[in-house]
Amino acid sequence: MPERASQRKDSAQSSRFGAWLDHHGYSIVASLGRLLRKPWATLLTVGVMGLALALPLGLWLLLGNLARIGGEVEASRDVAVFLKPAVDDARAQAVATALSARADVGAVQLVTRDQALEQLRTRPDMAAAIDALGVDDARAALPTVLRVRPRGDERLLADSLRALPEAERVQHDLVWRERLDAWLRFGGRVVLVLATLLGLGALLVVGNTVRLDIQSRRDEISVLQLLGARDGFVRRPFLYLGAWYGLASGALALAALTGAWAGLRQPLADLATRYGSAFALRGLDPVQALLVLAIAGVLGWLGAGVVTGHYLRQTRPTET
């Protein structure tokens, strides 16, 4: 007998789980159906939410690309030491070797006049100029350069390099880089603030849409509650409705950004080529795109959850 009772209990539990799954399935399909039955209203809501998501996302992408430029600058944080014309290659090599041995120097690259000339020749616009000037004159006009990679405080290193008797000029773009970093940090904060505000806006938009849907189904909700539906049962279709709105908005934001990326990529690549750079505008990778969809879906779910929870609290039995 206890065995039979236990089997009955298991069966009841599995049946309850099956009913729970059934209702999830029903809620997913029914909420999608509600969206599709009102295409214009859905499009407007999704449009507003999608743009609200696309704006901070677009700024974030822009900053990511700027940071890449900054990264390239960071990678070339070398201090350039232009040696006096009188310093020959052998002396330059000796200075480079001496610098390499220092603790505050990571690496030293010597670029002789010949090497600089070869590098210039690789640029089509310069080759003709070198030929016109003559190789010897062109060579004489070029400086010998030591590219010193700092290890530690690059400002101190630059100061000490200025004191070298062989150094004519020391070039160090620290200030410019620090400014760029500061702008990037500020931009990052702006994106964060915008994303928070516009994310909140998206949450309110979906919340208001779900609130209107709840208002139009008050009688149905009331009947379900009086039949003994728990809050979860009543809430579920609205949560899925919010999630659908979020997912659709996320997809729209991705589509808008992909369109913008496709439109800007080629002109920017052409522009970069003019400056001798291979810089290419980078969009979202598949993982990031999925993440955007997930966040948008969760935003919609949360908006619907807040509004539905508020409504359900109002429908509790009153006490006086």
Add this chain to the structure above:
Amino acid sequence: MTVLRFDNVSKQYPGGHVALGDVSFAVDAGEMLFVTGHSGAGKSTLLKLIQLAERPSRGAVLVSERNLAKVRGGRVADHRRNVGVVYQNHQLLMDRSVAENVALPLILRGIRRGEISKRVRVMLDKLGLGERGHSLPSQLSAGEQQRVGIARAVIAEPLLLVADEPTGNLDPTLSAEIMALFAALPERGTSVLVASHDLGLVKRMKKRVLVLDHGRLADDIKPEELADA
């Protein structure tokens, strides 16, 4: 066994209106009774207290000896599953089929899908709606809609069925049909409490009658006293 008991129950709404004042009565298992009174006498409030749509201001409402004052949170839904409700305006979900409407209480109880289909079919056949399972409520007559409402209220075999003016919009023949359905329920162990202001109908049924007047229980008439009246 007592299924429902009101112990000195009063209900005062915000604003001061006293809907029920010091009402006490008890309903036994398998008993059918009527609550009658003029409009505003407190019939609907009494039903709301039983469904836990409202809570009393004073006194206690007990269902199966359980004080509803102690029923909170998710237990409110559990309580409501044990009370079937029939409304005057049917309160059917108009975008769901007849069968889906009737199945709702079973879905809420987590009954397996196959079992639900079987029980819904049997119930619809019993109420003469066997061919109407796939219809939408809007495609049914008022009498058929009321029968769907009753099917939904009783399919999960609740302890107690409360009906608020269930024949309010129906002609006398349909009203008699619906009452016959209610009268058959106590044989299956379900107690039935019907709120109605139709005194003719109430007298014809020859059941116990609670008479409310301005929120007070003015009379508690036994069936045999009604026959003499």
